[in-house]
Amino acid sequence: MKSAELTLELPVTEPDLRAAAARRLNLPPEAIAGLRILHRSVDARQHRNIRFQYRLVLDFAPGFPPPAATAPLTALREAPEERLTPVRLPDAAPVIVGAGPAGLFAALALCEAGLPPLIVERGRPAPERAWDVDRFWLQGLLDPESNMYFGEGGAGTFSDGKLNTRSKGPLVAKVLQTLVAVGAPEEILYDSRPHVGTDRLVELLPRLRALLEARGATFRFGTRLTGVRRTPAGHLEAALNDAWAPAWPLVVACGHSAFDTYRLLRAAGAELEPKPLAVGCRIEHPSEFITRHFYGTDPAVRAVLGNAPYNLTAQLADRGAVYTFCCCPGGEVVACSAAAGLVGVNGMSGSRRTAPWTNAGLVTPVSAAEMTVPGAPDAVEGVLRWREALERRGFELGGGGFAVPGQTAADFLARRSSVRDLRTSSRRPVTACDLHALLPPAVAARLEEGLRALDLKIPGWIRQGVLLGVEATTSAPVRILRTPAGECAAIPGLLPAGEGSGYAGGIVTSAADGWRTVADWLRAQRP
Numbered sequence: 001m002k003s004a005e006l007t008l009e010l011p012v013t014e015p016d017l018r019a020a021a022a023r024r025l026n027l028p029p030e031a032i033a034g035l036r037i038l039h040r041s042v043d044a045r046q047h048r049n050i051r052f053q054y055r056l057v058l059d060f061a062p063g064f065p066p067p068a069a070t071a072p073l074t075a076l077r078e079a080p081e082e083r084l085t086p087v088r089l090p091d092a093a094p095v096i097v098g099a100g101p102a103g104l105f106a107a108l109a110l111c112e113a114g115l116p117p118l119i120v121e122r123g124r125p126a127p128e129r130a131w132d133v134d135r136f137w138l139q140g141l142l143d144p145e146s147n148m149y150f151g152e153g154g155a156g157t158f159s160d161g162k163l164n165t166r167s168k169g170p171l172v173a174k175v176l177q178t179l180v181a182v183g184a185p186e187e188i189l190y191d192s193r194p195h196v197g198t199d200r201l202v203e204l205l206p207r208l209r210a211l212l213e214a215r216g217a218t219f220r221f222g223t224r225l226t227g228v229r230r231t232p233a234g235h236l237e238a239a240l241n242d243a244w245a246p247a248w249p250l251v252v253a254c255g256h257s258a259f260d261t262y263r264l265l266r267a268a269g270a271e272l273e274p275k276p277l278a279v280g281c282r283i284e285h286p287s288e289f290i291t292r293h294f295y296g297t298d299p300a301v302r303a304v305l306g307n308a309p310y311n312l313t314a315q316l317a318d319r320g321a322v323y324t325f326c327c328c329p330g331g332e333v334v335a336c337s338a339a340a341g342l343v344g345v346n347g348m349s350g351s352r353r354t355a356p357w358t359n360a361g362l363v364t365p366v367s368a369a370e371m372t373v374p375g376a377p378d379a380v381e382g383v384l385r386w387r388e389a390l391e392r393r394g395f396e397l398g399g400g401g402f403a404v405p406g407q408t409a410a411d412f413l414a415r416r417s418s419v420r421d422l423r424t425s426s427r428r429p430v431t432a433c434d435l436h437a438l439l440p441p442a443v444a445a446r447l448e449e450g451l452r453a454l455d456l457k458i459p460g461w462i463r464q465g466v467l468l469g470v471e472a473t474t475s476a477p478v479r480i481l482r483t484p485a486g487e488c489a490a491i492p493g494l495l496p497a498g499e500g501s502g503y504a505g506g507i508v509t510s511a512a513d514g515w516r517t518v519a520d521w522l523r524a525q526r527p
Contacts, residue, residue: 002059003059003060005038005056007053007056008020008024008053009053009054010054012042012052012304013300017035017054025072030061032058032061033061035058036056038055038057038190039053039055040190040192042305044308047298050296080170081170082170082174082515083112086114088114092115092249093248094110094115094117095240095247095251096110096253097225097250098120098121098498098500099119099221100153100154100253100500101153101154102154102251102500102504102511103498104208105175105178105512106518112215117217118220120220120225121150121220122222122225123150124221125152126157128146129146130202132151133158140402142402144340145224147336147337148336148337149257150338156506157201157205158334158348159348160331161198161200161507162506163176163194163196164194164506167508167509171515172512173189174515176194178208179196179208183207184196185200195351198348199351224240225239226239226240228491229244235248236492236493248493249495250495251518252480252494253498253500255498256499257473259384262384262480265488265496268491269491271481272380274368274382276366276367277383277474278325278364278474279440279443279474280322280361280363280364281345282362282467282468283360283362284424284466285358285464287357288356289464290307290358291358295308306329306352307330307353307358309358310327311324312457322363322364323362324360324361324363325471325474326361326474327347328348328353328359331348331355332348333345333357333468334347335402336473342388342395343391347359355425356425357424362467364443364450366440366442370442371386371387383478384478386477391470391472393438397431397433397435397438398430398431404468405430406418406426406431406433406468409462409465409466412447413448417434418433420432426468430468439469451465475499476500476502478502480496486517495521497513501513
């Protein structure tokens, strides 16, 4: 046995894993020639005994371990790397629309297959995009093509860079290993709640772009998809800033807020369907209040763990639920918009997560049937208009200028407008108001019940909380239907991918979906 796995539980303040693993096996430390962490999670159920739970790979020196030490060890379990082999497609002219996670990893798959694509992105490269976003937050000046939603890295660039996912397997590992290869911290490979931070993501994205360019990919920023058609000879073409070009395959990784792209694809013959959407507000508390509840007050423990993240759920009497989403410990609430007259909110934090506020989405599921707008020609257009109307009400309730409407949680429950200045992390002004004027009545009622239930779990949750609205970009409101080969049935060769396609949510699952969609399509092209 040269290598094996070991499960180990240690106080979070224990720095020497090698010595601890040797003690667990009754071996001298020199018996362990190498050590690698496969997984690490925090067990904080007891404040006086907060521990890390590890799954380790141990490499043993010659002659070790003796049979008596092997009882706690298990065989090493590592899946093979996901990788595509080059293929020959003489008519291929791959084009990818969108340089978010799905688009970038679809490009990686095509490069591995020997089909380097053209990647077009309506927004700007990450460093320039960061300036556009800062100008919006500080001055209220919106660039409709380069903002929180559009630009290199997609919407996830300005939402903390959380990489946790319930999905497992070699494709998730491939996404994380690729990010580490361009400079992400190695901790993302094993932490149960990995994150990069917006500040680091802005630095990593140009390196990922350079990696793809070195493999033959080409990037074109400031370029929109303006049309899709099939030529009389049957070839697929895409209009890029109105200039037609061959596009086979055409990967559309547009993101959850590119409503103009949804409408363009429908006009071209793609089939879409509405899907449920979680809607609510951001709730913000002092980081100290949240961290003290989850981690206690031991300064040594707090120095290791930093500000606490959380996930909470309140089951309601009508069998519905209110839950927290996308927690940003030590972060900030950020205003976001893709068009004049609309505003919503999201959460963001830097790599160190040291800000004095912690926020999370406080949301409840809304069915497609509940998202209706009078006069909409069909259900798909109805849900698009419904979300636009919600963000338009947010803009109006904030008083214009992309100010964010806000209310204390206590005032929200009392159904009275907040009137005093609200202390929040938002860099856009916050207008004190009554969020019942913004939220659909059924959503507001469920949030009220959820707030009361969560206050029983964390006393002071209501008294310390401030709500900012509206949070409506938890996922895409529609799904672009695709076949098992990954393409639109009515438009062969058009591959919807990522969060905007309705098949993924978050950075890692979107990236994995982009890679997988290309792989599925390539397999279908083989004789």
